[in-house]
Amino acid sequence: MRLLEFQAKRLFQERGIPVPKGTLVRSSQDLEGLRYPVLLKAQVPVGGRGKAGAIRTVWSAQDAATALRELLKTSVKGCPIRAVLAEERIEASRELYFAVLIDRANRTPLLLASASGGIEIEEVARRDPTRVARIPVDLCLGPAEHSVRSLASRLELGDRLGEFRTIVERAFGIFRDLDATLVEINPLAVTAEGFLALDAKLLLDDKATFRHADLFRTLAEEGRALAPQEKGPAESLAEAAGLTYVGLDGDVGLISDGAGTGMLTLDLVQDAGGRAANFCELGALANAEGMREALGAVLANAAVKAVLVSLIGGLTRMDEIAEGIAAYLGEHAIHIPLVVRMAGTKEEEGRATLRAIGVETFDDLPAAVREAVLRAKEGRCRSS
Amino acid sequence: MSILVNEQTRVLVQGITGKVGSFQALVMKEYGTRIVAGVTPGKGGEAVHGIPVYDLIEEALASGPVDATLSFVPARFAKDAAIEAIENRIPLLVLSTGEIPDHDLLAILHYAETRGTRVIGPDTPGLVSPGKCKVGVHPNRVLRRGSIGVVSKSGALSYEVCKLLSESGFGQSTVVGIGGGPLWGTTQRDVLALFEKDPETRVIVLLGEVGGTMEHEAAAFIREKVTKPVIALIVGRAAPPGAQMGHAGALIEGEGETAEKKLAALKEAGCHVTRNPTEILSFIKKLGGKSR
Numbered sequence: 245m246r247l248l249e250f251q252a253k254r255l256f257q258e259r260g261i262p263v264p265k266g267t268l269v270r271s272s273q274d275l276e277g278l279r280y281p282v283l284l285k286a287q288v289p290v291g292g293r294g295k296a297g298a299i300r301t302v303w304s305a306q307d308a309a310t311a312l313r314e315l316l317k318t319s320v321k322g323c324p325i326r327a328v329l330a331e332e333r334i335e336a337s338r339e340l341y342f343a344v345l346i347d348r349a350n351r352t353p354l355l356l357a358s359a360s361g362g363i364e365i366e367e368v369a370r371r372d373p374t375r376v377a378r379i380p381v382d383l384c385l386g387p388a389e390h391s392v393r394s395l396a397s398r399l400e401l402g403d404r405l406g407e408f409r410t411i412v413e414r415a416f417g418i419f420r421d422l423d424a425t426l427v428e429i430n431p432l433a434v435t436a437e438g439f440l441a442l443d444a445k446l447l448l449d450d451k452a453t454f455r456h457a458d459l460f461r462t463l464a465e466e467g468r469a470l471a472p473q474e475k476g477p478a479e480s481l482a483e484a485a486g487l488t489y490v491g492l493d494g495d496v497g498l499i500s501d502g503a504g505t506g507m508l509t510l511d512l513v514q515d516a517g518g519r520a521a522n523f524c525e526l527g528a529l530a531n532a533e534g535m536r537e538a539l540g541a542v543l544a545n546a547a548v549k550a551v552l553v554s555l556i557g558g559l560t561r562m563d564e565i566a567e568g569i570a571a572y573l574g575e576h577a578i579h580i581p582l583v584v585r586m587a588g589t590k591e592e593e594g595r596a597t598l599r600a601i602g603v604e605t606f607d608d609l610p611a612a613v614r615e616a617v618l619r620a621k622e623g624r625c626r627s628s
Numbered sequence: 629m630s631i632l633v634n635e636q637t638r639v640l641v642q643g644i645t646g647k648v649g650s651f652q653a654l655v656m657k658e659y660g661t662r663i664v665a666g667v668t669p670g671k672g673g674e675a676v677h678g679i680p681v682y683d684l685i686e687e688a689l690a691s692g693p694v695d696a697t698l699s700f701v702p703a704r705f706a707k708d709a710a711i712e713a714i715e716n717r718i719p720l721l722v723l724s725t726g727e728i729p730d731h732d733l734l735a736i737l738h739y740a741e742t743r744g745t746r747v748i749g750p751d752t753p754g755l756v757s758p759g760k761c762k763v764g765v766h767p768n769r770v771l772r773r774g775s776i777g778v779v780s781k782s783g784a785l786s787y788e789v790c791k792l793l794s795e796s797g798f799g800q801s802t803v804v805g806i807g808g809g810p811l812w813g814t815t816q817r818d819v820l821a822l823f824e825k826d827p828e829t830r831v832i833v834l835l836g837e838v839g840g841t842m843e844h845e846a847a848a849f850i851r852e853k854v855t856k857p858v859i860a861l862i863v864g865r866a867a868p869p870g871a872q873m874g875h876a877g878a879l880i881e882g883e884g885e886t887a888e889k890k891l892a893a894l895k896e897a898g899c900h901v902t903r904n905p906t907e908i909l910s911f912i913k914k915l916g917g918k919s920r
Contacts, residue, residue, distance in 0.1 A: 346730055346734065346811070348809070348810050348811055348840065348877075349841060349842070349845070351733075351734060351737045351738065351811055351812075352734065352738070353734065366882070382738075383731065383734050383735060383738065384735075420731070423729055423730070423731050425730055449729050449730050449731065451703065451727045451728065451729045451730065452729035452730075452731065452732075454703075454704045455729070488872065488873075488874045490867075490868065490871040490872070490873065492868065500784070500874075501784065502782055502783060502784025502785070502874070503782055503784070503808055503837075503873055503874025503875040503878055504780070504781065504782020504783065504784045504785030504786075504788075504808075504835070504837060504863055504874075504875070505782065505784035505785055505787075505788055506784075506873070506874055507782075507785075507837055507838070507863035507864040507866075507867060507873055507874070507878065508785055508788060508863045508904065508905070510863075510864070510866045510867065511863055511864070511865045511866050511887075511903070511904065512904060513866070514865070514866040515903065515904070520866065523867070523871070523873060523874070525873075525874035527726070527874060528726060528727060556767075556770075556784050556787045556788055556791070557767060558753050558764075558765040558766050558767050558783050558784065558787055559648065559652070559724075559753065559765045559783070561651075587767075587770075587787075587791060588767040588770070588787060589655070589765075589767045591767075609788065609905075610904070610906060
């Protein structure tokens with residue numbers, strides 16, 4: 245889960261990382277009482293807001309009202325702007341970069357810092373890798389004193405070491421206590437009064453929801469209310485069911501019981517001259533109920549002209565999956581060709597269940613892909 | 629020979645009394661795996677398909693050594709179960725469970741390293757040396773004993789490839805699923821090193837996917853250290869950047885993480901790169917008797 249900037253800053257403030265004074269603005273009434281100049285920052289859970297013109301500096305109440313009206317009519321990368329953070333403008337003597345994240349290749353938490361703040365760290369690293377300092381941290385021990393001093397020295401912080409240490413320790417505390425996968429402060433402003441997080445990016449691990457059920461649920465609901473994502477009916481159904489679903493712009497609906505076989509099927513559809521309408525993987529829901537939900541979701545996309553179910557079960561049992569397909573077909577009369585490729589654990593039982601309701605299955609994946617692509621093409625011809 | 633497991637491997641199943649654990653224990657037993665015990669806290673004294681169940685690993689160890697454990701323990705208890713296996717010095721821990729929090733994995737993997745336990749996974753189908761031992765959930769019928777070493781992030785993709793190879797008479801020495809990530813106990817590189825040393829493995833099939841940089845590390849290792857033929861397939865060529873393709877690790881975030889870039893790196897390292905399982909089979913046929 246990616247938090248909105250203002251949600252992340254609220255958590256920063258609660259945990260002692262200073263942030264600029266700000267208020268959340270949803271309509272022009274909320275602008276009253278601000279002292280200018282003010283930064284208006286669109287609250288959308290995507291990067292590149294600056295480049296998209298979704299962060300504005302305004303110098304008067306009139307400017308602010310105009311800018312707000314414009315922002316609330318805009319979308320950033322498909323996210324309509326519904327809320328704006330109005331924040332005091334900070335004069336910084338220096339802007340640094342600091343983050344705590346997971347170094348996946350080395351399986352350890354990592355501190356990342358650079359004297360070049362304010363731009364994307366990937367960009368800094370591309371231009372000059374020596375400008376990015378990386379120090380691994382032991383998850384239990386936390387940031388070692390010498391690591392903090394080493395970073396401070398690389399950042400040429402001089403007598404501001406103590407203030408920097410506080411930021412590092414508190415950011416790591418957020419990382420550890422909230423099961424974060426990224427705590428990023430970019431830029432981290434150095435001012436005469438102290439260090440301030442001018443921006444905040446916080447990614448929380450959804451897999452750890454069981455440890456933070458109330459907090460994660462509250463944050464997610466708030467995020468959805470303030471930054472609703474535009475979703476089609478298929479995506480909404482899949483999300484409600486807990487399925488993996490990626491919308492694409494073709495007409496072959498795909499369902500697979502594994503990520504790898506799903507990606508392979510997607511590639512094969514493309515190579516066969518077809519275009520997938522989606523990628524949908526059952527994942528942890530590889531059972532009868534998950535299969536039934538997946539068919540409902542994929543078929544909710546009106547662009548779908550044929551559905552290809554690509555199954556090769558190990559952990560997934562084909563007898564259960566077949567029950568799910570049979571249940572869906574028992575409840576719904578579908579007029580779209582359904583192509584099923586079934587192999588793996590309990591495949592005979594699964595095949596028998598489907599044969600009994602008149603659904604023949606394929607054993608060969610490329611043959612099933614060709615059939616689905618062909619049937620989608622026929623569907624296109626009929627409808628045009 | 630084979631890597632990591634063989635006919636002698638004594639296997640423990642953690643979470644054996646759950647629906648998945650008990651079913652898969654049966655399938656493994658039918659395959660011939662020596663499952664010596666199961667563990668589920670609170671279910672000690674029961675038996676699953678004739679396999680004795682204990683409350684604690686230390687109780688299971690009292691009746692004989694264990695070489696490998698396969699864990700089906702649900703995500704929220706997976707860390708405790710893994711730490712128990714590591715503290716009991718079980719050399720091989722296969723984490724079938726997916727959805728384990730990243731911080732728990734960091735703790736498990738770090739602790740395992742300090743205690744000398746090899747972790748395979750998480751979110752893995754496990755591993756199998758066909759005809760000898762299966763510590764995993766691979767469908768039995770797609771497997772055949774032979775000399776092709778298979779390493780895969782995705783379980784299902786490895787079943788696809790093994791099915792095709794087996795049906796044409798090309799068997800496997802060992803099939804290792806390393807898991808969908810985005811954290812891994814054992815990497816492609818680690819498995820490549822084991823296959824390179826294994827006299828029974830003559831050809832290596834590397835099955836990767838978009839996202840992350842592991843295939844680049846594998847390519848660098850292949851260029852330096854691997855003398856056996858490596859055939860590579862990277863799925864997700866048609867995956868849009870920025871989308872999570874089912875596996876936590878299958879998310880294209882940087883330029884080097886696309887299928888094209890990975891295939892190019894592997895090709896440059898001397899691998900035979902393919903676009904689908906059928907092309908893997910064609911190349912293996914070309915290698916002929918060498919890979920049978």
